[in-house]
Amino acid sequence: MAIIHVDGQAYEVNGADNLLQACLSLGLDIPYFCWHPAMGSVGACRQCAVRQYKDADDDQGMLVMSCMTPAKDQTRIDIEDEEARTFRASVVEWLMINHPHDCPVCEEGGHCHLQDMTVMTGHDRRRYRFSKRTRRNQNLGPFIGHEMNRCITCYRCVRFYNDYAGGTDLGAFGSKDNVYFGRYEEGTLESPFAGNLTEVCPTGVFTDKSHAAHYTRKWDLQFAPSICHQCAMGCNISPGERGGSLRRIENRYHGDVNGYFLCDRGRFGYGYVNRSDRPKVPEWRAQLDQTPTHLEVDAALDHITDALRHARRVIGIGSPRASLESNHQLRELVGDKHFSTGIEAQEQACLERMNHLQRTAGLPTPTPREIERHDAILILGEDPVQSAGRLGLNLRQAALARRETMGEKLDVPTWDAEALKTLGQDSYHPLHIAWPTTTELDSVAIRHSLAPEEIARLGFAVAHIIDPSAPAVDRLDTATRETAQQIADDLMAAERPLVVSGGTLTSEAILEAAGNIAKALSMHAKQAGLVLIRREANSTGLALMGGQPLDWALDELAQGNADALVVLENDLYQRLPAKQVDAALARADIRIVLDHQRTPTTDKASILLPAASFAETSGTLVNLEGRAQRFFQVFEPAYLRPEARLHASWHWLHSLAVSLRGEPPKAIHLDQATQACAEAYSSLAGMAQAAPGADHRIAGLPLAREPHRYSGRTAMRAHLNVNEPRPPQDPDTPFAHSMEGYSGFDRPRQQVPFAWAPGWNSPQAWNKFTDEVGGHLRGGDPGVRLIQPAPGHQGHYHQPVQSAEGTNALRALILPRLFGGEETSSLAAPIQQRTEQPSVILSADDAQRLALKTGDRVNIGEGTTLPVYVQPDWPTGWAGLPAGLVAGVLQGATLTLSAGDKP
Amino acid sequence: MSQPTDNQPIANQRSSVRYRSRLMQSEAERHADTHPLTWRLRDDGAVVWLDEHLHKNGYQSVRKALDAGDPQAVIATMKEANVRGRGGAGFSAGLKWSLTLQGDDIPRGYLICNADEMEPGTFKDRLLLEQQPHLLIEGMILGAYANNAFYGYIFLRSEYVQAAQVLNRAIDEAREAGWLGANINGSGFDFDIAVHTGAGRYICGEETALLNALEGGRANPRSKPPFPGQSGAWGKPSVVNNVETLCNVPGVVLNGADWYQGLSGERTDDGGTKLYGVSGPVENPGLWELPIGTTGAELLDRARGMRGNHQLKAWLPGGASTGFLLPEHLALPLDFDTVGKEGSRLGTGLMTVVPQAQSMVSLMRNMEEFFARESCGWCTPCRDGLPWSVKLLLALEHGEGEPGDIELLDKLAADCGPSLTFCAHAPGAAMPLQAALKHFRHEFEQGVKKPRGEMHSTTMTHEQ
């Protein structure tokens, strides 16, 4: 802590900060551009000047850049100094020299940091009277728009893209007053984190193309605090709606989970919500080949009630992409004994194992933010960028943090970004990745290319080296032994080693190996951590809730032990081979499916109930940390589409249960649904506290979903009816579907639909909501951890697996894919455009044996042909296949490749 | 040994206008004890290769220092001698060296010679590089020894083609003779040198931009702290010194601090001699090694005064990034502190004279064009402010200035002051502009002929 004096006032600040950071944390406004809380200072824009005095006697002082000046104890500065003020005005005036002044047609307008800073510095008269320079733009792919004329050369884009996120295809070109930021040649930006440029760029150079396609000003959007449903990371998002469709997704600051950044799957994968082919009203058909009849809600409920009453036994199949509330209502409807999680058995076994390890392996699970403080990492059998998007950025920062350690010795502060970069060069904290093919993190990692069983054996060997009482691995080859030694040495030399593993390869052996390492590290009382990656938004939650695996459900049906089926937001064909699913569905006379998308499973429904998507309802998910987080309804679909009958699945299922019990219709509210679930499972007890309930008020007010300046509300429904109904009432949440209500920043708030503070319209406004910039929300970061390590080491060591016997069979190794590897986001057009051409990866040996070479096309079953890619260090015996391509092929499934059509 | 020249035969008409770097003092005038930088140079301008250098006392300083085995003593002597950096800033070389991180847990770093000479009006390092490579190598070995550097680079501007050939050959000679490489002269000290040539851009001469250029990046400067001595090239402790600074080291080490101080006598506290020069419309432009603290008047005398009927209007004491001085300042000793007190800087110490007939507005337009063009593009005042100043000056030059333009220039210059910009480039652009606006304001006022806000002719659209 340090005391600094600003404009004659004394304040207590964090002495490790720079002055800009410290002042912003105090709520004082200093304009800035190049500094970013996550990326530190570089002193390029010169916008943040203040006057600094040497000591109490100095009345001269000199102008300094606050971002480059440490907030040392007894620092004296004036922000309001006249010369500093006029200098800051000059800086904005210079930045605006070549700016096109095209705010009215600019997509950044209304949430533009440059606009905010221009107003803040008082620059409102243009004195430059000469010609402006103009630039050509590039097509940067389906995600990001490019308008270089608006560039103010703050260098934030390249600093984020290259230094922070590890991209290599964006650069700063040229020099003097002609620096161009773009790709070295036109083309799609390659980084999976490119979307953050839209928020990192303080002006309208890099904008969200998916937003441009149906553009709306920030002030005209309706928001709610939401959680990304596209993987298990649980990033907090702020989706914006207008006219009944989602227009964009912005990052919602969370101090522990996602900070300022999202991955591109999460940001650009929302298009499925807006698809016109979504089921919008209940559909019924007696025979599969019939065209479905549309039903009203009551008729649909009656129909289903009737059918279910006559059924011998009803199986409920839940979903790891649906909320806990919805899954619980399904379970209530069908009964515990008839409930399946909807997750394939091997994956479920892994999920259960992971929950167990998180409790018993002796190590806590760090938050994503805390991951960045770990100084040696082993990733066992995961490719985090592909399987958990945003997590990859955290892991990368952990590797880069070596610079900070080096800087400490020379008193280089952690915010002095370029100095640390120079100092660090290419030395990183050790980051070992055991994974069979290249990963996005390779540039800062040491990768060990191994087959799944070998990854597990490597892990067991590492554990044995760390703690000799952990079982040894038989017949380990020298290379693996040396690798294990190197990894063990790195983990043991670190203060805070971290083990990362997960369910991607659905290998319990890998998880057991990770568990052994975790336990071994905990024996050494290291401040170590364990992170386990799950696949889907609510995989962790479903495993906590429990239930039979999907295979069981299909078996019960296939064997005639049940004749009715209710499927919740789950495409069974994604999870098990089509034959198996077909066989089961064929035996079910009643097939009720709830979903917000059309899938091969909904195509088989006798009754299809249109479910609300995440944007249209609320619920709770549990992320890969074990953090229960609530997402809230962004908009009420029926308001602008009165014909739509979209309801939360928990709503549908509850109504069905009521109707089945023959009770009079009775609505359930979110809080009740949440409470019921929390009470039903001790493992989920904490979920009710994940967010405030519907009665939550600030200053007696509900919370506004719409910004103050929301326009056109009274005309919103004019095309339907000139009589304007009152805005939809929301009994489920504390949020109002209007601008009435609290939307300020001055009262601590945990659930913030959109960030706005007077004078701060851009995402930089988040800094007004945090305890210190880059810190935690003043109202507390949202969510509640449900999984805690059990005290004492209850876990035991697992026995290593044997090396696989050599066979000629080729087994499938499904590789996760950020773009195209996830069911719902794959339905979004920009994600489809961004999905890379898939191929089958083979080792040189297998390729030779099969007389195949790179480029040859092979048939991999289900009528899919793919080109072959022969990769030198790929493990023999495995065929690498991209996830999400061939539905129902499981990890490790035996594959027969047959020659495909010629290209 | 034959002197390397271009491989192509030189046509006569070419050689008649070929530029050759030369010193205006003859061999007879130069002595070991009074002209430590130039006494070995030959009247015919041929390169002093290793043999001749050794004959003329060469590498004795290295032998002396390595025999003594006390690197700290070298630093102490340099401090005592008060050798001030000849690259323009005048920072004490000894003090800089004493701040270089050294220690068992600190990796050995780099000794870098700044041979990027691009400051307008500066043509001194070229002479030393082209004709006397071994003096520089000698100085670099001493610098490396004092700073525990294991490797040296000569960062040479690419236009100095001949210097590159000379240096490379001299380095080979020195290495062959055991003055470079492992275990120099049996001392156990290792050090070697490579020549790194640039590809244009004045900013590469700024010492931290130079480090980025050396690392193969964009030559944006780095912020200080950390200083290069703490974290320089590739994060290792690095010392950057100008060619002339390093060429002063052998003399200091061999003859001691007192001798060095004595060279400048009573003129100034700064020690040693300086390569002074005069350019612009004088009768006899050129380069001289003179005691530091020599006056501008004496230099102008040596240049035999203004050419033809020209009258002296103003002069730059040491390059385009120094402030204009007036004829009345000619009597001042040209040392770092004295010139500093007059609101200018000694800079590189090579004066440029401005004749009475020269429009200061045009001259400033030319100079600001240079600074705007050479901006690295990193910080806003320099990148976007300087081009605006060029356009304002162009307008004034063409009689298209508006009321308020001069005040804008005043403010622009003030806003490009030290600490307001990221490096010293923009302050270098501001200093002459401020001086010109102060001393010759009426000339700028004559360019204000338009009312505010009228349309302007095409001369104003000054595109890059």
Place this chain on the structure above:
Amino acid sequence: MATTPHTTLIDSDGFLLHAEDETAMRAEMTHYEQPQAACIEALKIVQRRHGWVPDEAIGAIARVLGIAPASVESVATFYSLIFRQPVGRHIVLVCDSSACFLSGFDELKQALVNQLGIDYGQTTEDDRFTLLPVCCLGACDGAPALMIDNDTYGPVTADDLPALLESYS
């Protein structure tokens, strides 16, 4: 420098680096801690052979140095003496800095423009000369100065120009 006149630069895989150029680049890399440091020299090696740096060379250099093409391009476009557009056989660099400006630069520049028929950044129709301004050449005692390829001249008067230019075919 010997330049091989207009050999085929591009084959189906992209840019054909001459083996000796690649060797030279690799040799440069050994002078530094990191391969990136050889970037400027690598660009100059390509330029020595071809006169300029064609687009395809950026990727080729990136491959040799093991760095990203964007990183090569960001360096290539920073430095004024790396040419990313075709230039003439001879580069005429006119010093426009203060000493030359005060000693006849305007006349010399005008004479060059008149005789070559081109302005800064342009190349004569016969591909013989490209005209560019340059920072102070460090030849101020020979002002006004200019440089043609590797040769520095000064003082140069307008009258000297025809013969001087003539000697560069």
